[in-house]
Amino acid sequence: MLKMYQPQADFGTPLPKAGGAQVALTIDGVRVDVAEGTSVMRAAVMAGVRIPKLCATDRLDAYGSCRMCLVEIEGRKGTPASCTTPAQPGMVVTTQTDRLQRLRRNVMELYISDHPLDCLTCPTNGDCELQDTAGEVGLREVRYGFEGESHTRAVLDDSNPYFAFDASKCIVCSRCVRACDEIQGTLAITIEGRGFDAKVGTGTSFDFLNSECVSCGACVDVCPTASLTEKSIIKLGTPRSETTTTCAYCGVGCTFKVQTSGSEVVRMVPLKDGKANEGHACVKGRFAFGYATHADRITQPMIRSSIDEPWKSVSWTEATSFAADAIRHAQQQHGIKSVGAITSSRCSNEETYLVQKLVRAAFGNNNVDTCARVCHSPTGYGLKTTLGESAGTQAFTSVAKADVIMVIGANPTDAHPVFASRMKRRLREGAKLIVLDPRRIDLIRTPHIQASCHLQLQPGSNVAMINALAHVVIAEGLEDQAFISNRCEGDAYARWREFILQEVNSPEAAQAHTGVPADQIREAARLYAGAANAAIYYGLGVTEHSQGSTMVMGIANLAMATGNLGREGVGVNPLRGQNNVQGSCDMGSFPHELPGYRHLSDAATRAGRLSWIPTPAIASPICLMRR
Amino acid sequence: MTTTIFIARDSTAIAVGADGIAAQISAQCDQNQHPVQIARPGSRGMYWAEPLVEVEINGVRHGFGPVTSDAVAGLCDLICPLDRAPIDPKVFKQHPLYLGDLSHHAYLAAQQRLLFARAGLIDALDLTQYERLGGLRGLRRALASNSQSIIDQITESGLRGRGGAAFPAGIKLKAAAEAEGVNKYIVCNADEGDSGTFADRLLMEADPFQIIEGMLIAALATGATRGYVYLRSEYPLTASLFGQALVLAREHGLLGPSIYGSSHSFDIELRIGAGAYICGEETSLLESIEGRRPEVRSKPPLPVHHGLFNSPTVINNVLTLASMTSIMAEGAQAYHDLGAGTSRGTQPFQLAGNIRFGGVVEVPFGVSLRTLIEEFGGGTASGRPIKAVQTGGPLGKYLGVRQLDVPMTYEDLASAGGLLGHGGIVVFDDSVDMAQQARFAMAFCAAESCGKCTPCRIGSVRGVEILDRIKTGKNLEKEIKLLDELCVTMTDASLCAMGSMTPNPVLSALTIGPEDFGLPAGSRHPTES
Amino acid sequence: MSKTLSKPIETIFDAHRPLSQDKLLPVLIEVQKISGALSGETINLIAQAFNLSRAEVKATASFYSDFTDAPRSLPNVQNCQAEACQAMGARDLLAHLKDVWSEHYDIEVVYCLGHCACAPAIRLNGCDHARLTVDRLNSVLKV
Structure with missing residues (x-):
């Protein structure tokens, strides 16, 4: 709103x-x-x-x-x-009190004695904590004059494409430096020099662009002056209105305030109350909003009858009847199963629900699928099968309590930067890190973080690796007996145990497939199993493989065997690619699953109020396969 | 028989030529074919007499000083005569530089040395000599007792921190002993940056084992297993000597996994600074050891709860820790018997600046500033009248001639508006320009401020500018008012003592020498400062 | 980083391993000593070895006055301008240094070399000289 x-x-x-x-x-x-x-x-x-x-x-x-x-x-x-x-x-x-009033005014006077007096032409005029505070403390004059030593002639650094650093307006409060450290964890900026010469600097680089900065914008967000300001604000002025929404990028799902002037987006501000991001953002979410008004964006319905024709802008009425006619025509010509729809994980729950309903109710078939098919459908299947629910087990905040973090086939600092910042904070606090990835991702060694184990496995050898880790856990008696007997199915566990103890699953055997020395596998397994709280985070390096579902089940089994489920700091955590992978799956985007993961073949479901569900006779092949 | 000649191996002695004199004497002895052994102990702290040449005859050390290069030949005729002619001490007194039997020299005899009892007498790196002159007795008693009784002894002695803050040492030990922590640390603050102070350096060069012993006692009291000594980089010789002392202490089992065969483990690492006055501030020092920007931390938490590496940490000055040795050796009462009021024990005062007999004078608290300056120090070096005395380092107030009778205790000095600090006393004669000194105080703060808090970071620079404008005489009343206002702001609003105490020398300079600011004499009442 | 410089720096690293952050200052001191400066390139190398950000190392290094980012071209004279030396004519000594010796020496103002009882003092290439007068200063600097 x-x-x-x-x-x-x-x-x-x-x-x-x-x-x-x-x-x-x-x-x-x-x-x-x-x-x-x-x-x-x-x-x-x-x-x-x-x-x-x-x-x-x-x-x-x-x-x-x-x-x-x-x-x-x-x-x-x-x-x-x-x-x-x-x-x-x-x-x-x-x-x-009078004393406090005087001290505050005097301190503010010192600040302003080293600050340009250009409020009216300043980009953050009216949206500046320094300005507000000067007003609050009643500063009326600067008795020191403005002839003294100052930083007001400092050179502007506008090298970063998204924000400018104007050192002349800096009050050296260190908020930007601390944000880069505490919130983002990149530590790209700092205070250099000391005393009056202390200033915000970018290390050994001349400017922001060439520094270690990743342009997350946390520094800009916390800056109480115009020293660090979005270029959009400099260009367009301060916003007049705002709308709370979810970021359209990755699966972290950060909550933002889209701040606007008229219909123009002037700034994206992460919401402090946002559950996923708690006030943090990454370069994409915060700055890459140009698409909202990009010329290539389709803003009105367009149709064409064949691929060699140019697109034609038409009214909504014309577009919908054109589409309906074409669909009806195709079904008449080629049968009821000849059409279908693909939903996107960038769509809202409501949109996805309606698409699958359209397919099932109006098209009369189950030919609906989603882009999550190629990313996280193994998560949905694997976790549903093993844990009973097609979802990760934790909220993002959980990582703050993990003692060992295992990252499998994911590169959070690049792909899920806002969550990566949380994870890095925990790692800087001393949590241990295990990485299973053929790539040397940044997390393996980045300031203040050093992975304890990097199992640099061969692509395609995930399952061999996860089973080898489980083999060590069981063979060395590192499993959580109490959890297993209380929470797991006895027969299933017994069969799995017997399987996992087979020599073929030993680290020595896995070494041949994975290329990772057996002792490294053992070390990682011991570290994971020995932790009070161990959490697994995985990404497309797990799911986008032909054995993706098996790997997800292997991960879940490892977590269950070590009792790393059911509390903060543990769990099996898929890192999704898009902002509503979970929702699009929840809403029944897969052909065989109705909203809420109710299987198409389930008679009780079909007997309910959902009269629009097509009969199993024309259900999707996946459904048949399962039978 | 070989004659032993003592010439101090001490930073200041060397800076006034001790190494050259030693080499010259050695060469001259060779030439005279007189067998001598040149020993290089630490200095006695009689810096006015350095380079001090001591000749030991029948157990008596005869001193000559300050010996110049030109005087060596004549001196050698007396102390290492040609062809092994007998040395006749009776003829020494004819020599213009002869100081007599040093053990009876008034400068030393009038002192009551606990900390500096061994300084200049022993080879700094000879543990046997250290022990022979009373060293390690305190440690032995500490090893034979327990944490609580060590803390009790230190508390009952009345020992207070010698770095400047004068916090009761026993309370700090107790808090650290009670604090929860797997690791605990003893940090010795040897970042002696105050102008006019050199007692830490002298002690580390002359009697380093005493500091190690003191740290061990503090470790036994608190359960700390690791210590750091943080020494400023301006003292390279000190670093070298103290570093060697640590190696020797380890070799003798004084440091290491089992202190003298006990179940206690303790080791000390020497850390060198890199040129930053603020690192003498305890939290900045801890940041420096941790390898971060040594910006001052906000308190709470206190270092004693969350100090070095976030662990309970006792951080004390060199002299505080070293004092624990004699307290443990002689008992709390003996220490408490010395001093006055709540300032117990002895304080090594350091006479510096424009003073005839500069050096370390260790006497019980309560001695008057005048006694120190006139009787020990012999007045100004220039012979001109005293105008100002700055006590307690660059953040201490300037006292005027009318304030010289103040007894040197923490309380008396504080009520006279002064600061005892680390015991430094810098004397200025009447040629000093107090406005220039006030400007310097602000300039020093500007140069050495860590830059974290605003009153110190910007205030000090504005202070310099105001004082420059005052010098022009324009809008004098307005500028002085602004200076007063700035000083209130710095005092009340700064994060640490650097900013909050810089107004001390500024305002006291104004009180003492208003005429240097273009104001009529006596225009500033002392209470204004 | 030229091979000639990185080799000795590696040796310093080796002497301090494991390179936890608390070893940073000792390493910076030693590197400054052998390289005469802490260049940007050197700082990057140190940051890499310590697994710190380059900005963090720069932040620490830039705080201390003993560190320089380029080697000094002239022999260094540190002139103490703290109170005890001021009381004994250090300001005149500095004026003289600047007037007469600034072409031959890199003149640096420092605060307290610890020779306050024998003021004023200077440090010339690491060697201290106290109880100075203008004449003694000239003779020290002439050598």
């Missing part, structure tokens, strides 16, 4: 890690109860009190550099920074 543009609320410091007791304190006479570890700044926002701030944002850990958020606390000396002071029971905080 289109709404007026409104900057997202900011609590100043992040939510503390869960589990602490409640702490009651008083801020400006308002009593507030907060979780232990909450900063005074955050507690104040919760109490409805806004404390001026510049370096603090709830996206980043408290830093304490801007000195705007000073408060007075009863019984304490001085004027501590509220962002770095944890709330304590019984604390009595005052956020506004």
